[in-house]
Amino acid sequence: MPLRSAGAPGGLPGPFWWLWGGTLVTSAGGFVVPFMTIYLTTVRGYSVFFTGLTLTTFGVGSGIASLFGGILADRVGRRTVLLASEVLTVAGMLGLGLAHGRVPVLLFTLTVGVGLNATRPARAAAVADLVALEDLPRAYSLIYWATNLGFSVAAVTAGLAASHGFLLLFLVNAVANLLAGVMVYLRVPETRPPPESAGVTDAAGAQRPPHRAPGFPVLLGSVLMLGLLFQQPLVALPLTMTGDGLSAADYGAAMMMNGLVIAVLQLPLTRLAGRLRPEHALAVATLVTGLGMGLTAAVHGTVGYGATVVLWSLGEIVVWPTCMALVAALSPPDRQGGYQGWFLSVWSVSVALAPVLSARVIEASGTTAVWGACLCLAVVCAGCHLLLARLRGERRAEAVPGERASVTHS
Structure with missing residues (x-):
């Protein structure tokens, strides 16, 4: 408890x-x-x-x-x-x-x-x-x-x-x-x-591993895509800005907005997102992130790029803590560490894949294609989060004994 x-x-x-x-x-x-x-x-x-x-x-x-x-x-x-x-x-x-x-x-x-x-x-x-x-x-x-x-x-x-x-x-x-x-x-x-407080069992009463927990694979899939998204400001954005004739100092000034937005708006925006069901808040935040990154292909100048950083930073504020809260909601009480470990490991895989995948896209089609791909990926991610909401809703309706209660909001 x-x-x-x-x-x-x-x-x-x-x-x-x-x-x-x-x-x-x-x-x-x-x-x-x-x-x-x-x-x-x-x-x-x-x-x-x-x-x-x-x-x-x-x-x-x-x-x-x-x-x-x-x-x-x-x-x-x-x-x-x-x-x-x-x-x-x-x-x-x-x-x-x-x-x-x-x-x-x-x-x-x-x-x-x-x-x-x-x-x-x-x-x-x-x-x-x-x-x-x-x-x-x-x-x-x-x-x-x-x-x-x-x-x-x-x-x-x-x-x-x-x-x-x-x-x-x-x-x-x-x-x-x-x-x-x-x-x-x-x-x-x-x-x-204690071990006896474990939850998430199947029909025969056997403990399910993380990949068989209801909705957890969907969440891990979205986390993989989210990791690819949030690496692009470190991989594609500096190339986009320098290709637009801006300097490394301009890139630093634009990225400074990320830290400022998180420092100032993290707590109030979290309270606002808390009024929504977590999967819905995550879907909205993912779309805002995708919009901010997609617009990167259309802006010019330090101010324009800084504005897109502000936009996707608003999504970042909600995405990370909400994902962790959903992992906790899907986890049996005595397996919280393992589930959080899977979440963090998948995120690490996406961090490792992002530079390689982005480099191939940039070599083939330029940086504009990366930002278009980010917008499409965000839409797919948001769909995964809405699917997760449906799966968790169906799971609650089944009322399987022993499953940990879900995070819900009116």
């Missing part, structure tokens, strides 16, 4: 706010990953190829950790995985800052990738354990807001810290993760429900 606390801030339980605070701390202290390419090429003097190999190693560790971190969170506990992941991250950060030689760099990079990402499904599962279903979209939105706010702080301060030596970046990052681990150790109890 979710832990409730009448006197807790925002009506959410105290342990949730400690998880939120840990997210803010680790994001604000997350100096290393954004500066990895600069560090490896300029400080360590490694080749571009080895730097790319190192970043791929980080990605492999991240993908593995997203899936198996969630599975372990279901088997050994959310708190155990959260603490272990912070220990791994601290060890990896310190090792990477002091490492000499290609093999140690690769090993410590893998450790950092595993540590940073194993915590994500465990934290998502703990939030689902702690917070009532009707409050989950707001709770995940707060986590997402903390992540983006912290990243904005890190982006500003990391450059200043790097001027005093890159080792300081690794030390600060390690201290931030150590502090987050201490917060979990002191203030966050184990939230994993």
Whole structure:
């Protein structure tokens, strides 16, 4: 059962706010990953190829950790995985800052990738354990807001810290993760429900794996497409703007609008979306995202591109936390980690596929085709979300014993 606390801030339980605070701390202290390419090429003097190999190693560790971190969170506990992941991250950060030689760099990079990402499904599962279903979209939105706010702080301060030596970046990052681990150790109890509270069973009473849970494959399919969409501002947008005669500084100015929109509008827009059924809110947000990206092909100048960034950022605000809330609604209570792990792993696959697919489209037809494809993909995604609403509605009508209650809104 979710832990409730009448006197807790925002009506959410105290342990949730400690998880939120840990997210803010680790994001604000997350100096290393954004500066990895600069560090490896300029400080360590490694080749571009080895730097790319190192970043791929980080990605492999991240993908593995997203899936198996969630599975372990279901088997050994959310708190155990959260603490272990912070220990791994601290060890990896310190090792990477002091490492000499290609093999140690690769090993410590893998450790950092595993540590940073194993915590994500465990934290998502703990939030689902702690917070009532009707409050989950707001709770995940707060986590997402903390992540983006912290990243904005890190982006500003990391450059200043790097001027005093890159080792300081690794030390600060390690201290931030150590502090987050201490917060979990002191203030966050184990939230994993007992095995007998499991839900989602078939007609014979046997436990269904994630891919057989009602509606879950549809949600994963939409997540794969959403991941492809939200990578285009990093892949296709800089090429589109430079091809239009704009500079890298112009691209940075346009993308700055993304952070500003999230910082200012995340919480009020989440409250507005909360008036809708989550699948419907997700469908609307996906269409807004697709419209913003589709219009990218028609605008010119920094102001025009900035306006499209604002539009798809409004969709982004709703998409990520609503997806996580739907995953929680579809999950059996004792398998939250595994389901969140599948969600994060599929998202990671889309992140890996987006640059390759986009490059092929751009080479064949130019960047305009990418933005047209984004609009079409968004329409298909919105259809998936409406289908998911229908599937969940039919599932509620069947009233299968043992299934976890769904998130509903009037």
